[in-house]
């Protein structure tokens with residue numbers, strides 16, 4: 455477990471901006487990015503050569519941060535943010551998707567597949583473009599209401615299969631086992647990405663039979679059998695379920711916020727105060743995640759200034 459002052463989740467402009475402002479205030483900070491490069495919204499959604507405007511859709515264009523972002527192109531904007539990371543010597547960790555954060559006494563624990571961090575404060579800057587990962591095989595569209603990527607639609611008493619081996623999958627399985635018949639299917643033969651609490655809980659649930667564990671077994675096919683989910687497994691068996699939940703990474707931003715205990719309104723916008731602090735004291739939101747329809751690069755940079763000014767008071 456590594457101890458830092460501040461963990462920032464998401465290395466888009468808001469996350470990078472917040473990291474730079476924190477570093478300038480003398481904080482020990484780590485920036486966690488799920489992809490293997492920075493700024494996924496720029497890279498995935500901007501066309502090559504796209505003009506990037508500082509004044510965007512009527513948002514505040516007065517940049518109060520220390521990253522010298524000006525009008526440019528996709529390429530020059532990426533260069534500006536990459537340069538800022540290097541110049542300020544930011545500790546950035548790639549392939550580090552955060553699934554949720556946990557509060558323990560005074561501090562927070564943030565877990566990624568590679569490392570856990572203990573910190574006093576967290577800034578969530580994950581944007582609004584995330585979506586859940588889907589399996590490689592085809593899922594029947596006729597079952598789309600019963601094949602989910604979170605546990606929000608589960609009804610008491612349903613026979614469930616949860617697919618995945620990360621913290622979300624383990625938490626869903628343990629939480630739902632009190633009211634449902636639950637199978638957890640994970641293609642690897644042991645859990646390697648769980649935090650200590652989830653590992654203990656799922657192992658106990660597996661031993662006591664509360665959760666049926668199918669480890670080292672993958673799914674070959676999902677079929678619609680008279681409105682039920684028929685799953686064929688690599689060990690040659692097959693079984694019917696009422697509902698399947700895929701928890702194989704890439705949750706939506708709203709799921710992420712809810713898992714952190716942050717209240718969201720019916721548009722998926724988190725509640726936060728004038729310092730961008732959410733209802734969970736110590737967790738802040740910055741950039742697009744703190745808006746209904748997305749904001750702008752300058753707004754994200756200014757959020758980092760507001761939060762770090764508040765944290766340094």
Ligand SMILES: Cc1cc2nc3c(=O)[nH]c(=O)nc-3n(C[C@H](O)[C@H](O)[C@H](O)COP(=O)(O)OP(=O)(O)OC[C@H]3O[C@@H](n4cnc5c(N)ncnc54)[C@H](O)[C@@H]3O)c2cc1C
Pocket residue numbers: 463464465466467468469486487488489492493494495496499500505506507508509510550551552553579580581582583584710740741742743748749750751752754
């Ligand atoms: C087509 C298009 C054109 C635009 N043009 C402009 C423009 O000209 N000028 C302007 O100011 N704005 C523009 N915008 C808006 C601007 O891109 C966004 O406001 C800005 O990218 C938001 O920054 P962000 O850091 O909040 O989120 P993002 O840029 O979305 O970055 C979030 C980062 O968090 C990472 N992440 C997500 N979940 C996790 C997780 N669980 N763990 C770890 N990392 C995670 C993502 O991979 C991503 O890298 C445009 C947007 C689009 C879609």
